[in-house]
Amino acid sequence: MIAGSEGSQRSQRSERRLLTGNQAAAWGARLGGVDYVPAFPITPQTEIIEALAAWFDDGSLMGRLTMFESEHSMMTAAGTAAAAGARTFTATSSQGLLYSLEMMYAVAGWRVPFVMVNVSRGLASPITLESDHNDVLAARDTGFLQIHCATAQEVLDAVLIAFRWSEDRRVRLPVIVNQDGFSLSFTREPVDIPNEDAVRAFLPTRGDLDETLSGPSPQSLGVAVLDGSTYSYFRYQMERAAQGALPVLLDIEKEFESMTGRRFLPIDEYRMHDAEMAIVVVGSLGTQAMVAVDEMRAEGVRVGLVRPRVLRPFPRNALALTLGRMRGVAVVDQDLSPGFGGILHGEIAAALYARPEPRPSLTSYIGGLGGRFVSVTEFKRIVDETVVASITGHVPPPRLLFTDEEARSIRMLQQIADDAPQYELGAPFASGLEGDRA
């Protein structure tokens, strides 16, 4: 693919390769000219730091990768290295993100720019290696900005954009680039790797060393404050910076488009131009939802897909504008806040409530926990139910997706374990969406 206008110089030619999501993340850091990578291994992220370590070793990258003894230490070092002026990249997943959580709040408060890829994986207990979003959503209130990716291309693009975004003086907050474990991290997809010279023009070397910790000057970072007003002042500064980061992203996105020809808007809309119904999902579940949308469109259902790429700052107005004109909106959460339900559903509801009535009927589904597959059939049933809700005005309670086939296999495992279920599967625990799994 040739980026830019007709007659682009040869130096602007990009290269197309098959890359896993993890390799795409590593390429993003490499093209971004990363100086420093504090690292700690965790499945399914480890391939990222292995790729970067090899490039530091063979001279493809100039800088350093340091292995730490924990993610808590890794996150601390990411913060101090970024404060000292190094372009810093790190990666984690799941339990690792949680182990570093104290420092995520701290370094965001330091207002230091760096990029962390999180490869989403469900949290213990029980232990799993497969994807859901409870890990990254635990970082929702840290002050990190969050980009959520659905394709390997998007992962590479997001890392480059995230460095620019994070280092922008109007923002100065760390950024998480999230991708789903296994379904994206270990899946090969064709990826356009932009030319290094073009990237250098888009993302020059960090030039803000004068503001950072240098030794012989009385500057302090991360210090104590002695009253609520001072504390509030600094927290409000973070809020202003995070909210203000959306228009900054739109500026960066325009430049990125002129380099690559690819858009990177805060929300990705698919077949929404004349839609009456919308599915909302985050991450690579979106690609499965697109197949369902195509099939339903072929059957005459005016349905589209809305996939927020950016969750922090929350693109509230854009979401309210797009979803507010729907008759029905179905949110499929790949996360669960026990005692509340879907986290994304709550946030979408908050965005919609700012709109005047009539508002769309808003349904809630929990699916894709711990890598659980959500079938095209299930997406279709979800839309069917939401259509009914929009006609009758009766919104069903949140559904926990689980098929009869899954229920049978769980009962078999329980027999082996000589274990009895605490609650019987069946309404309202089963979705009633049993049947074939396309």
Next chain:
Amino acid sequence: MSAGRGAVTPRPHLMASGTSMCPGCGGLQVVKQIYEHLGRDVVFVNAAGCLTLLAPYPTTPFQSSWIYTSMASAPAGAQGLVDAIEVLRSKGRISGRRRIHVVVLTGDGAANGIGLSSTSGALDRRLDFYYLCYDNEGYGNTGHQTSPATPEGARTSTDALGPGCSQPKKDLFSIWAAHEPSYLATVIGAEPQDLARKVERARGCQGPKMFIALAPCPTGWGFDPKDAGRIGHLAVSTGVWALRERVDGKTVHTKIPRPRRLVEDYLRAQKRFQHLFSPVRRDDVIQRIQARITDAWEDWFRGQPTRPRA
């Protein structure tokens, strides 16, 4: 560097007075001395503890940089800084003329417990940094609860009523020594010449430079702030606090108290040990504490090629 007596004296006062530390703080005393020996080219990396309140917004007593990390991860913060400085220097993005000293500053609670893993990691990676543990033998900033560094018999706010702390003090020196840092020493603010020589010697070393400073604590230990120096001297002269130095795998004592005073003199001077003397004198506990100190010194003497005079 020179190891001669009186060879080094502190430089003019770099550190401002008027901090929010308690009067007579043994931690502050040692930070001030070390800072004035190292000079302005310092970045302090702090963990949660009493000295975190040295630099509350918008003030700092230092003419140098300061970063607060967390209770557990100050050595990791130092690693990130040192790595970044070295990488940026190698890329020509910062000037390479002056050496920046990265100094981790934690209390005994962080050093002995929650921060031990990150310290071990930094030592294992041979990080070129200083670590100063100011050891006031308790979680001082929260009101002096028992920490792993609290000595046997000492009363704290979590061992307030009974016989005091039931465990002997954790041997952080040996734990650190097992990592074979480039330089390792115990110091105390009441012995400034000894401290000065040690900092000068450490300056010549590449790699981890580790200091444990006994930090007499008027509020936690219960003595008049004006007696801070006297308590420090008693800790050394009774052999409670052995002034040691370890380089190239060999530990030496830099000050051998001759004769060693009885530990009772040290214990009697502090409220935290008063329950050993009244209402009933606890000779059993006092003798156990004395025996532990005597045994430690005898063990060391036995290991020497020529037995020093005790």
